[in-house]
Amino acid sequence: MEKDNRAEAQRRADSIRAFGQELQRLQSEGVLSLETEQLSRVRVYHQQQLESLRQGYDVDLADHARRLSLGMQVVSFLGAWALAASVFFFFQQYWGLLDTWLQVAVLVAAPLLSLVGVVYIAQLDGPARYYAKIAAMISFACLVINIALLGQLYNFPPSPTALAVFAVYAGLLAYALEVRLLLAVAMLCVFAFIGAQSATYSGLYWLSVGERPEHFLLPTLALFFLPSVISQHAYAGFSTIYRVLSLTALCLVLLVLSNWGRGSYLPWSHAVIEGVYQIAGFAVSAGAIWLGVQRGWPAVVATGNVFFFLFLYTKFFDWWWEWLPKSLFFLLLGLTALLALMVFSRLRRYTQTQAGGEQ
């Protein structure tokens, strides 16, 4: 099997380890017995595979190594933000001490030098590239500071075009180094840019785009389906980021409009608009659950679940909060959750039966 990204390599390594553990159990219970030569060949083959995976993708070969990896990911995430903030405040504190030409030179050089740093660190870093990812975050922060402060130096008015530049830069770094955080940042910039531009074309002041959430509907849908059109197989976790972030943004827009019909362009009464968006919210979240189950996208299923119940509880609040005793209100919420649990449990048994039948 082709191993195109680190996640798949990790799954392969986990399969090999699980196979070894199951084989031991089967042998100890007398269910299966392999000849010594066969056992030796399997072991040698698996050892070679694991070594190749470790060298090529820096996979975790033990549970404690995996927990450490998770810790390293969290630390690199926090470290990246802290270092980026440090760069920002450094600029803010000492900026006024420089002449204008030096300020411009520093601003232009910062993202370029940080890119050189990213390349250099990526070459020295392991396959997991923890340090290169931090360097990429800092480079992105340098670009944001570059554009923002250059605009401030020359008194440029705020423009959505800057968001497009940030989106492209973050996207390039994300794909170069497989940084999911930068992909998420790029997506947020894309949503903001498309929303702001469409607001401008509609005659709105672009910073008022939040007052017309419908500007975000198309970009969220487009990015949700993008991994289905352009394969993200080679980039571990990217498909999930696209789908989950887009779905979250889409559901948030529907949630806002289902409670604030005034923010819609639709030429109907506010009550009708809110009703339409409430139905749309239920449909989208239920659709996401169904699609996630069908396609094997657990994160999409989870996100759909969260928003389905958010929409449901919002309706319960609208219907019952004012006149039901609070104890009864929360009892109803709890019973709804139990009912959902029963439904999902049955669904799970059904799908397992189906899977067992297919085998």
Place this chain on the structure above:
Amino acid sequence: MKKLWYAAVLVVAANGVVLGKAAINRHWGEVQRLDLTERELSLPYYQYHEGTRSLSLSWQGNVAGDKYLFHRSYNVKLSEASFAALGGAEVVCDADFKRQSAYVLLVYGGQPYTDLLAQYRALVQRAEAAYAANASKDNEQALERARRNLLSQEQGASRLIAVDAALTQEPLLERAATYDEPHWVLPARLSAVGQCKDQEVYVRLTGVQQFHLSRRQSEALKLSPSQKRYDQALDAPRYRASLAIGSLGLPWVERVAKCEGEC
């Protein structure tokens, strides 16, 4: 690594566009200059850890602020024609109106400023009459406030007065041609005032309102932030500042100098 090369090209291109625009703005085409003072370009308060300084644009509407407003108002009374061009009371009073992009015409000094001063003098006369009729504490405070506002307008308030507003720049540029005084059209958002009966709109500027000061300019202007206290009249200006507006409409502070004596 190819993607990182593209990222480098993007950085160079983005900076090239920004610096190119700045250069064209300053060195190509007509440059308009406004010779202002601290009254129109105030020194905002800044945090000790911030290294940069800037001047902040001060302006006011052509309607005198009432007793509850702090030295100035941002209400602009429009002509019938201008108000009708916005869509009249039905459109202006609609909640969606304030989301639209619009523009406002500012005129420096001249008749608009004189007319505004006249409004504040009338407010003082009204307060004096009210106090003469009834020497209550409230009337005394109202008279104090009116006199303080008039003094602020005479010595410290901005002389950049907003005189007109529209959804596009063209009608404002036509109107601006009728003024001899320096003028400036800026992007803004408009919203209704009260029941929209008096053809007034509330204006919020949306473009750049803080103008960067270079290190040399900051050193030449080693002054405390411009003081604005609600219980004191605005101080007289301490410095002059020349604001240049380039061919692409981007402003910058060309010169600043402390005043020797009165500005």
